[in-house]
Amino acid sequence: MNYFVNEKGYYGDFGGAYIPEMLYPNVEELRQNYLKIINDESFKKEFHQLLKDYVGRPSPLYLAKRLSAKYNANIFLKREDLNHTGAHKINNTIGQILLAERLGKKRIIAETGAGQHGVATATVCALRGLECVVYMGEIDIERQAPNVARMKMLGAKVVPATSGSKTLKDATNEAMRDWVNNPVDTHYIIGSVVGPHPYPDMVAIFQSIISEETKKQLKEQTGSDQPDYVLACVGGGSNAMGMFYHFINDENVKLVAVEAAGQGVSSGHSAATTALGKEGVLHGSRSILMQTEDGQVVEPFSVSAGLDYPGIGPQHAHLFKTGRGKYVSITDDESLQAGLLCTQLEGIIPAIESAHALAYLEKMTFTGHENVVVCLSGRGDKDMDTYMKYFGL
Ligand SMILES: Cc1ncc(COP(=O)(O)O)c(C=O)c1O
Numbered sequence: 001m002n003y004f005v006n007e008k009g010y011y012g013d014f015g016g017a018y019i020p021e022m023l024y025p026n027v028e029e030l031r032q033n034y035l036k037i038i039n040d041e042s043f044k045k046e047f048h049q050l051l052k053d054y055v056g057r058p059s060p061l062y063l064a065k066r067l068s069a070k071y072n073a074n075i076f077l078k079r080e081d082l083n084h085t086g087a088h089k090i091n092n093t094i095g096q097i098l099l100a101e102r103l104g105k106k107r108i109i110a111e112t113g114a115g116q117h118g119v120a121t122a123t124v125c126a127l128r129g130l131e132c133v134v135y136m137g138e139i140d141i142e143r144q145a146p147n148v149a150r151m152k153m154l155g156a157k158v159v160p161a162t163s164g165s166k167t168l169k170d171a172t173n174e175a176m177r178d179w180v181n182n183p184v185d186t187h188y189i190i191g192s193v194v195g196p197h198p199y200p201d202m203v204a205i206f207q208s209i210i211s212e213e214t215k216k217q218l219k220e221q222t223g224s225d226q227p228d229y230v231l232a233c234v235g236g237g238s239n240a241m242g243m244f245y246h247f248i249n250d251e252n253v254k255l256v257a258v259e260a261a262g263q264g265v266s267s268g269h270s271a272a273t274t275a276l277g278k279e280g281v282l283h284g285s286r287s288i289l290m291q292t293e294d295g296q297v298v299e300p301f302s303v304s305a306g307l308d309y310p311g312i313g314p315q316h317a318h319l320f321k322t323g324r325g326k327y328v329s330i331t332d333d334e335s336l337q338a339g340l341l342c343t344q345l346e347g348i349i350p351a352i353e354s355a356h357a358l359a360y361l362e363k364m365t366f367t368g369h370e371n372v373v374v375c376l377s378g379r380g381d382k383d384m385d386t387y388m389k390y391f392g393l
Contacts, residue, residue, distance in 0.1 A: 003248045003315070003324060009197025012321060014288075014314035017196035018281045022180045026188075027284075029103065031198045037102050038095070038205060050094050051209065054127070055084045057091075059210075061217035061373070066345040067358075073366035076227070077348070077376045078214055080239065087351065087378030088207060088239045089120035093189055095206035097124040100187035107131045107186045111175040113140055113168035113235065114306035114353060115147025116378055117191030122156035132156040135174040137167035140305045147382050165299035167308045168235070172283050192236025193313035196284030200241075200313045207242025214373055215246055222371055229364075231256040232375035233356040234273075234327075235306045237313040239377035244325070254326065257316060258356045260302035261329035271300035272329035273312045274320050282310070287317040303332035303386060306353040306378075330359040336390050338362070339380060351378035352386060 009015050009031070017027055037043055051057040060079045067075045080088040093110075100108060108130050112118030118134040125132035134151055138160045141148050151158050161170040172194075179188045193200040193207075211230075219225040230247055232240035234257045247253040262270040270276060277288040280295060289311040290298040302308040312320075319325035330338075335352055338359035343349045350358060354377045361374070380387065387393070 001322060001324070003319060005197065005201040011315045011318035013279070014286050014317040015197055015200065016286050017284060018286065019196050019284050020180055022183055026179065026183050027196050033103065034099065034198050034202050037099050043098060043102070046098055047095055051091065055090050055094065056082065057209065058213040058217070059083055061214055061221065063221065064346050067342065070345065071361050071366060072368050073370040073372050075361065076218070076371065076373045078210060078243065078373055080210065080375060080377050081348070081350065081354070081379035085116070085120050085123050086381060087116040087120070088210065088242060089117040089191055090123065091209055091242065092191065092203050092206040092238060093117070093120040093124045096187070096189045097128055097130070101128060103187065105185060105187035107182065108189055109133045109135070109175050109178050109186055110189045110191060111135045111168065111171040112191060113137070113171065113308060114304070114351070115140065115144040115151065115382060116306065118156070118158070119147050119150045119154070121189050122151040122154035125156065126154045133159060133178065135159050135161050135171040135178070137161045137165070137171045139166040140168065140171070143386065144305050144382050167300070167305065169297065169300070169310055176283065192238040193241045193315060194236040194283055194285065194311065200285065200315055203238050204241040204245060204315060207238050208245035210239065210242035210375065211244065211246035214243070218371070218373070226250050226253050227371040227373045229254045229256055229370065229372045231258060231357045231360055231372065233258045233307060233353045233377060234312055234316060235309050235353065236311070237316040239375050241313065241315060243373070243375040248324065255319065255324065256360060257325050257327045258360045259327060259329040260304055260307035260356055261331045262301040262303070264331055265329055269301035271302040271308050271310065273310060274327040275329055277311070285314045287311050287314045288320065304335065304352040304356065306351070307356060328360055330356045334359040334362070336387065339387060340391060348376070349380035350376055351380050352383045354378055
Protein backbone atom coordinates (compact mmCIF):
# COMPACT_ATOMS: atom_id res chain seq x y z
CA MET A 1 0.00 0.00 0.00
CA ASN A 2 1.33 3.44 -0.91
CA TYR A 3 0.42 6.13 1.63
CA PHE A 4 2.31 8.91 -0.12
CA VAL A 5 1.47 11.08 -3.10
CA ASN A 6 1.69 9.63 -6.62
CA GLU A 7 3.02 11.50 -9.65
CA LYS A 8 -0.50 12.74 -10.46
CA GLY A 9 -0.87 14.38 -7.05
CA TYR A 10 -3.21 11.76 -5.55
CA TYR A 11 -3.26 9.71 -2.38
CA GLY A 12 -5.54 6.83 -3.39
CA ASP A 13 -8.87 8.50 -4.19
CA PHE A 14 -7.88 11.84 -2.67
CA GLY A 15 -5.84 14.91 -3.54
CA GLY A 16 -5.43 16.46 -6.98
CA ALA A 17 -5.58 20.13 -7.89
CA TYR A 18 -9.12 21.48 -8.35
CA ILE A 19 -8.39 25.12 -9.05
CA PRO A 20 -9.77 28.02 -11.07
CA GLU A 21 -8.01 28.48 -14.40
CA MET A 22 -6.50 31.79 -13.21
CA LEU A 23 -4.44 29.90 -10.62
CA TYR A 24 -3.20 27.21 -12.95
CA PRO A 25 0.14 28.93 -13.81
CA ASN A 26 0.93 29.47 -10.10
CA VAL A 27 0.13 25.98 -8.96
CA GLU A 28 1.84 24.46 -11.98
CA GLU A 29 4.98 26.56 -11.35
CA LEU A 30 5.02 25.26 -7.80
CA ARG A 31 4.38 21.67 -8.86
CA GLN A 32 7.19 21.69 -11.36
CA ASN A 33 9.70 23.22 -8.98
CA TYR A 34 8.99 22.23 -5.38
CA LEU A 35 10.89 18.94 -5.24
CA LYS A 36 13.80 20.31 -7.25
CA ILE A 37 14.11 23.25 -4.84
CA ILE A 38 13.54 21.28 -1.60
CA ASN A 39 16.11 18.63 -2.59
CA ASP A 40 18.73 21.18 -3.61
CA GLU A 41 21.74 21.09 -1.25
CA SER A 42 21.86 24.88 -0.70
CA PHE A 43 18.14 24.89 0.19
CA LYS A 44 18.56 22.00 2.62
CA LYS A 45 21.52 23.71 4.28
CA GLU A 46 19.69 27.02 4.74
CA PHE A 47 16.46 25.30 5.92
CA HIS A 48 18.21 23.18 8.55
CA GLN A 49 20.41 26.06 9.71
CA LEU A 50 17.33 28.23 10.33
CA LEU A 51 15.47 25.36 12.03
CA LYS A 52 18.43 25.00 14.39
CA ASP A 53 19.49 28.59 15.10
CA TYR A 54 16.21 30.48 14.61
CA VAL A 55 13.47 28.01 15.53
CA GLY A 56 15.50 26.24 18.22
CA ARG A 57 15.31 22.68 16.88
CA PRO A 58 15.57 19.87 17.63
CA SER A 59 12.56 20.24 19.90
CA PRO A 60 12.88 17.99 22.98
CA LEU A 61 11.15 14.63 23.32
CA TYR A 62 10.13 14.79 26.97
CA LEU A 63 9.15 11.77 29.07
CA ALA A 64 6.24 13.19 31.10
CA LYS A 65 6.59 11.19 34.32
CA ARG A 66 3.44 12.27 36.12
CA LEU A 67 1.22 11.84 33.04
CA SER A 68 2.91 8.45 32.54
CA ALA A 69 2.04 7.41 36.09
CA LYS A 70 -1.55 8.54 35.63
CA TYR A 71 -2.09 6.63 32.37
CA ASN A 72 0.11 3.58 33.09
CA ALA A 73 2.29 4.00 29.98
CA ASN A 74 5.43 5.90 28.99
CA ILE A 75 4.01 9.17 27.72
CA PHE A 76 6.47 11.19 25.66
CA LEU A 77 5.63 14.75 24.61
CA LYS A 78 7.17 16.07 21.40
CA ARG A 79 7.67 19.67 22.44
CA GLU A 80 6.71 21.73 19.37
CA ASP A 81 5.40 24.27 21.89
CA LEU A 82 9.02 25.24 22.57
CA ASN A 83 9.65 26.34 18.98
CA HIS A 84 10.13 30.03 18.26
CA THR A 85 6.61 31.54 17.94
CA GLY A 86 5.13 28.71 20.01
CA ALA A 87 3.92 26.00 17.63
CA HIS A 88 4.87 23.60 14.84
CA LYS A 89 3.63 26.04 12.17
CA ILE A 90 7.05 27.75 11.89
CA ASN A 91 8.65 24.58 10.42
CA ASN A 92 6.47 24.99 7.34
CA THR A 93 6.71 28.77 6.98
CA ILE A 94 10.53 28.67 7.08
CA GLY A 95 10.45 26.12 4.26
CA GLN A 96 7.90 28.02 2.19
CA ILE A 97 9.54 31.45 2.53
CA LEU A 98 12.85 30.02 1.27
CA LEU A 99 10.94 28.44 -1.62
CA ALA A 100 9.04 31.67 -2.38
CA GLU A 101 12.34 33.55 -2.54
CA ARG A 102 13.75 31.03 -4.98
CA LEU A 103 10.62 31.47 -7.15
CA GLY A 104 11.17 35.26 -7.11
CA LYS A 105 7.96 36.12 -5.22
CA LYS A 106 7.72 39.49 -3.47
CA ARG A 107 4.41 39.30 -1.65
CA ILE A 108 3.17 36.65 0.78
CA ILE A 109 -0.40 35.84 1.74
CA ALA A 110 -1.67 33.36 4.33
CA GLU A 111 -4.82 32.22 6.11
CA THR A 112 -4.91 31.54 9.82
CA GLY A 113 -7.28 30.06 12.39
CA ALA A 114 -5.60 30.02 15.79
CA GLY A 115 -3.26 32.74 14.59
CA GLN A 116 -0.20 30.50 15.00
CA HIS A 117 0.25 30.07 11.26
CA GLY A 118 -0.38 33.80 10.77
CA VAL A 119 2.27 34.65 13.37
CA ALA A 120 4.70 32.12 11.87
CA THR A 121 4.14 33.62 8.41
CA ALA A 122 4.45 37.23 9.63
CA THR A 123 7.64 36.19 11.43
CA VAL A 124 9.38 34.76 8.37
CA CYS A 125 8.24 37.75 6.28
CA ALA A 126 9.87 40.09 8.82
CA LEU A 127 12.96 37.88 8.78
CA ARG A 128 13.30 38.08 5.00
CA GLY A 129 11.78 41.54 4.40
CA LEU A 130 8.70 40.50 2.38
CA GLU A 131 5.22 42.06 2.36
CA CYS A 132 2.70 39.98 4.33
CA VAL A 133 -1.12 39.84 4.30
CA VAL A 134 -2.93 37.43 6.63
CA TYR A 135 -6.63 36.52 6.30
CA MET A 136 -8.36 35.59 9.56
CA GLY A 137 -12.01 34.93 10.47
CA GLU A 138 -13.67 37.68 12.50
CA ILE A 139 -14.49 35.24 15.31
CA ASP A 140 -10.91 33.99 15.45
CA ILE A 141 -9.62 37.59 15.56
CA GLU A 142 -11.61 37.92 18.77
CA ARG A 143 -10.71 34.62 20.45
CA GLN A 144 -7.02 34.67 19.53
CA ALA A 145 -6.37 38.38 20.18
CA PRO A 146 -2.76 37.98 21.42
CA ASN A 147 -1.75 36.49 18.08
CA VAL A 148 -3.44 39.31 16.15
CA ALA A 149 -1.35 41.82 18.12
CA ARG A 150 1.81 39.82 17.37
CA MET A 151 1.10 39.74 13.63
CA LYS A 152 0.52 43.49 13.56
CA MET A 153 3.74 44.21 15.45
CA LEU A 154 5.59 41.96 13.00
CA GLY A 155 4.36 44.22 10.20
CA ALA A 156 1.63 42.04 8.69
CA LYS A 157 -1.73 43.34 7.50
CA VAL A 158 -4.50 41.29 9.14
CA VAL A 159 -7.67 41.20 7.00
CA PRO A 160 -10.89 39.95 8.67
CA ALA A 161 -12.98 37.31 6.89
CA THR A 162 -16.62 38.14 7.55
CA SER A 163 -18.52 35.45 5.62
CA GLY A 164 -19.89 32.06 6.75
CA SER A 165 -18.85 30.99 10.24
CA LYS A 166 -16.17 33.72 10.20
CA THR A 167 -13.46 31.17 10.98
CA LEU A 168 -10.69 29.26 9.21
CA LYS A 169 -12.64 28.02 6.16
CA ASP A 170 -13.75 31.57 5.39
CA ALA A 171 -10.22 32.95 5.86
CA THR A 172 -8.97 30.29 3.39
CA ASN A 173 -11.63 31.34 0.86
CA GLU A 174 -10.46 34.97 1.13
CA ALA A 175 -6.80 34.03 0.73
CA MET A 176 -7.64 31.95 -2.39
CA ARG A 177 -9.55 34.95 -3.78
CA ASP A 178 -6.53 37.22 -3.19
CA TRP A 179 -4.26 34.72 -4.96
CA VAL A 180 -6.56 34.58 -8.00
CA ASN A 181 -6.33 38.39 -8.20
CA ASN A 182 -2.52 38.50 -7.73
CA PRO A 183 -1.25 35.43 -9.53
CA VAL A 184 2.19 36.66 -10.60
CA ASP A 185 4.12 38.19 -7.69
CA THR A 186 2.36 36.50 -4.75
CA HIS A 187 3.10 33.21 -2.99
CA TYR A 188 0.33 31.74 -0.86
CA ILE A 189 1.83 30.07 2.23
CA ILE A 190 -0.87 27.52 3.08
CA GLY A 191 -0.61 26.57 6.75
CA SER A 192 -1.65 22.93 6.68
CA VAL A 193 -1.56 19.78 4.55
CA VAL A 194 -4.56 21.01 2.56
CA GLY A 195 -5.04 22.81 -0.75
CA PRO A 196 -4.23 21.75 -4.31
CA HIS A 197 -1.30 19.45 -5.07
CA PRO A 198 1.62 20.00 -4.35
CA TYR A 199 0.71 21.80 -1.08
CA PRO A 200 -0.27 18.75 0.99
CA ASP A 201 2.95 16.96 0.04
CA MET A 202 5.15 20.05 0.40
CA VAL A 203 3.81 20.98 3.85
CA ALA A 204 4.09 17.34 5.01
CA ILE A 205 7.73 17.26 3.91
CA PHE A 206 8.52 20.46 5.84
CA GLN A 207 6.71 19.17 8.95
CA SER A 208 8.26 15.69 8.70
CA ILE A 209 11.18 17.02 10.75
CA ILE A 210 8.91 16.25 13.76
CA SER A 211 8.95 12.47 13.24
CA GLU A 212 12.52 12.48 11.90
CA GLU A 213 13.71 13.89 15.23
CA THR A 214 11.30 11.77 17.27
CA LYS A 215 12.75 8.56 15.82
CA LYS A 216 16.30 9.52 16.77
CA GLN A 217 15.26 10.72 20.23
CA LEU A 218 13.21 7.60 20.95
CA LYS A 219 16.09 5.38 19.92
CA GLU A 220 18.36 7.22 22.36
CA GLN A 221 15.83 7.14 25.19
CA THR A 222 14.21 3.71 24.78
CA GLY A 223 16.57 1.73 22.52
CA SER A 224 13.91 1.48 19.79
CA ASP A 225 12.90 4.06 17.22
CA GLN A 226 9.34 2.72 17.10
CA PRO A 227 6.77 3.62 19.72
CA ASP A 228 3.50 1.71 20.14
CA TYR A 229 1.38 4.78 19.42
CA VAL A 230 1.75 8.28 18.06
CA LEU A 231 -1.06 10.77 18.70
CA ALA A 232 -1.69 14.21 17.25
CA CYS A 233 -4.60 16.60 16.85
CA VAL A 234 -5.97 17.30 13.37
CA GLY A 235 -7.29 20.58 12.04
CA GLY A 236 -6.12 20.42 8.43
CA GLY A 237 -3.60 17.91 9.69
CA SER A 238 -0.07 19.34 9.43
CA ASN A 239 1.30 18.57 12.90
CA ALA A 240 -0.26 15.10 12.66
CA MET A 241 1.27 14.47 9.25
CA GLY A 242 4.65 15.70 10.53
CA MET A 243 4.32 13.36 13.51
CA PHE A 244 3.15 10.38 11.36
CA TYR A 245 5.41 10.86 8.32
CA HIS A 246 8.40 8.66 9.15
CA PHE A 247 6.21 6.12 10.97
CA ILE A 248 3.69 5.59 8.17
CA ASN A 249 5.48 2.54 6.75
CA ASP A 250 6.23 1.13 10.24
CA GLU A 251 2.99 -0.86 10.32
CA ASN A 252 3.31 -1.81 14.00
CA VAL A 253 3.26 1.86 15.05
CA LYS A 254 -0.39 2.85 15.55
CA LEU A 255 -1.28 6.31 14.24
CA VAL A 256 -4.02 8.12 16.15
CA ALA A 257 -5.47 11.37 14.79
CA VAL A 258 -7.69 13.39 17.09
CA GLU A 259 -10.32 15.70 15.63
CA ALA A 260 -12.47 18.27 17.41
CA ALA A 261 -15.96 17.03 18.33
CA GLY A 262 -16.90 20.52 19.54
CA GLN A 263 -20.02 20.26 21.69
CA GLY A 264 -20.44 16.59 20.64
CA VAL A 265 -20.30 14.74 17.32
CA SER A 266 -24.08 14.76 16.93
CA SER A 267 -24.71 18.19 18.49
CA GLY A 268 -24.72 20.14 15.24
CA HIS A 269 -21.75 22.08 16.65
CA SER A 270 -18.78 19.93 15.73
CA ALA A 271 -15.68 19.73 13.55
CA ALA A 272 -15.30 15.92 13.61
CA THR A 273 -14.72 15.61 9.87
CA THR A 274 -14.21 11.85 9.48
CA ALA A 275 -17.24 11.07 11.67
CA LEU A 276 -19.54 13.53 9.91
CA GLY A 277 -18.04 14.07 6.48
CA LYS A 278 -18.32 12.63 3.01
CA GLU A 279 -15.98 12.70 0.03
CA GLY A 280 -15.92 15.96 -1.88
CA VAL A 281 -13.79 18.89 -3.02
CA LEU A 282 -12.77 21.80 -0.79
CA HIS A 283 -10.00 24.40 -1.16
CA GLY A 284 -8.48 22.76 -4.19
CA SER A 285 -8.34 19.07 -3.35
CA ARG A 286 -10.56 16.01 -3.12
CA SER A 287 -10.85 14.84 0.46
CA ILE A 288 -13.41 14.21 3.18
CA LEU A 289 -15.45 17.19 4.30
CA MET A 290 -18.56 18.06 6.28
CA GLN A 291 -21.31 18.84 3.78
CA THR A 292 -25.07 18.90 3.37
CA GLU A 293 -27.01 16.46 1.16
CA ASP A 294 -26.61 18.85 -1.77
CA GLY A 295 -22.88 19.36 -1.22
CA GLN A 296 -22.82 22.69 0.65
CA VAL A 297 -20.09 22.92 3.28
CA VAL A 298 -21.43 22.59 6.83
CA GLU A 299 -20.14 25.29 9.22
CA PRO A 300 -17.81 23.60 11.70
CA PHE A 301 -17.57 24.35 15.41
CA SER A 302 -14.82 23.89 17.99
CA VAL A 303 -13.60 25.83 21.02
CA SER A 304 -10.21 25.49 19.38
CA ALA A 305 -9.69 27.92 16.50
CA GLY A 306 -6.99 25.74 14.93
CA LEU A 307 -9.28 22.68 14.68
CA ASP A 308 -12.40 24.58 13.60
CA TYR A 309 -12.24 23.38 9.97
CA PRO A 310 -14.78 21.28 8.01
CA GLY A 311 -12.17 19.20 6.14
CA ILE A 312 -8.90 17.32 6.51
CA GLY A 313 -5.93 17.04 4.18
CA PRO A 314 -6.15 14.41 1.40
CA GLN A 315 -3.36 12.24 2.86
CA HIS A 316 -5.36 11.99 6.09
CA ALA A 317 -8.46 11.03 4.11
CA HIS A 318 -6.39 8.23 2.55
CA LEU A 319 -4.97 7.06 5.91
CA PHE A 320 -8.53 7.05 7.26
CA LYS A 321 -10.09 5.20 4.33
CA THR A 322 -7.36 2.55 4.20
CA GLY A 323 -7.54 2.08 7.98
CA ARG A 324 -3.81 2.88 8.41
CA GLY A 325 -4.74 5.69 10.81
CA LYS A 326 -7.35 5.68 13.55
CA TYR A 327 -9.45 8.87 13.49
CA VAL A 328 -11.23 9.81 16.72
CA SER A 329 -12.68 12.95 18.25
CA ILE A 330 -12.66 14.82 21.55
CA THR A 331 -15.17 17.39 22.80
CA ASP A 332 -14.49 20.97 23.90
CA ASP A 333 -15.00 20.01 27.56
CA GLU A 334 -12.71 16.98 27.38
CA SER A 335 -9.94 19.02 25.73
CA LEU A 336 -10.10 21.87 28.24
CA GLN A 337 -9.96 19.39 31.15
CA ALA A 338 -6.97 17.66 29.56
CA GLY A 339 -5.26 21.04 29.13
CA LEU A 340 -5.69 21.75 32.83
CA LEU A 341 -4.47 18.27 33.80
CA CYS A 342 -1.28 18.59 31.72
CA THR A 343 -0.69 22.02 33.23
CA GLN A 344 -1.08 20.81 36.80
CA LEU A 345 0.80 17.51 36.43
CA GLU A 346 3.63 18.65 34.17
CA GLY A 347 3.80 22.44 34.44
CA ILE A 348 3.11 22.73 30.70
CA ILE A 349 0.13 24.79 29.47
CA PRO A 350 -0.76 23.28 26.08
CA ALA A 351 -2.58 24.98 23.21
CA ILE A 352 -6.23 23.86 23.23
CA GLU A 353 -5.56 22.17 19.87
CA SER A 354 -2.81 20.01 21.41
CA ALA A 355 -4.99 19.36 24.47
CA HIS A 356 -7.35 17.41 22.16
CA ALA A 357 -4.56 14.89 21.52
CA LEU A 358 -3.76 14.69 25.24
CA ALA A 359 -7.43 14.13 26.07
CA TYR A 360 -7.57 10.94 24.04
CA LEU A 361 -5.17 9.29 26.52
CA GLU A 362 -8.18 9.12 28.89
CA LYS A 363 -9.93 6.79 26.42
CA MET A 364 -7.02 4.39 25.93
CA THR A 365 -6.01 1.46 28.12
CA PHE A 366 -2.41 0.48 28.72
CA THR A 367 -0.55 -2.36 30.40
CA GLY A 368 2.35 -0.28 31.72
CA HIS A 369 4.86 -1.05 28.95
CA GLU A 370 3.67 0.97 25.97
CA ASN A 371 5.64 3.88 24.58
CA VAL A 372 3.28 6.62 23.47
CA VAL A 373 4.31 9.84 21.73
CA VAL A 374 1.92 12.80 21.80
CA CYS A 375 2.64 15.77 19.56
CA LEU A 376 2.38 18.84 21.75
CA SER A 377 1.82 21.05 18.74
CA GLY A 378 1.76 24.39 20.54
CA ARG A 379 1.73 26.35 23.76
CA GLY A 380 -1.38 27.72 25.44
CA ASP A 381 -0.46 31.39 25.83
CA LYS A 382 -2.90 32.38 23.07
CA ASP A 383 -5.69 30.44 24.84
CA MET A 384 -5.38 31.87 28.34
CA ASP A 385 -8.57 33.89 28.02
CA THR A 386 -10.59 30.78 27.01
CA TYR A 387 -9.06 28.66 29.79
CA MET A 388 -9.64 31.37 32.44
CA LYS A 389 -13.27 31.88 31.44
CA TYR A 390 -13.98 28.12 31.32
CA PHE A 391 -12.47 27.36 34.70
CA GLY A 392 -13.63 30.63 36.29
CA LEU A 393 -10.06 31.46 37.38
C1 LIG B 1 -1.00 24.74 18.20
C2 LIG B 1 -1.76 24.23 17.03
N1 LIG B 1 -1.94 22.91 16.90
C3 LIG B 1 -2.64 22.39 15.87
C4 LIG B 1 -3.20 23.21 14.91
C5 LIG B 1 -4.01 22.57 13.80
O1 LIG B 1 -3.38 22.61 12.56
P1 LIG B 1 -2.80 21.32 11.87
O2 LIG B 1 -3.88 20.28 11.91
O3 LIG B 1 -2.46 21.76 10.50
O4 LIG B 1 -1.61 20.89 12.66
C6 LIG B 1 -3.04 24.59 15.00
C7 LIG B 1 -3.64 25.47 13.99
O5 LIG B 1 -3.62 26.65 14.05
C8 LIG B 1 -2.30 25.11 16.09
O6 LIG B 1 -2.12 26.42 16.23
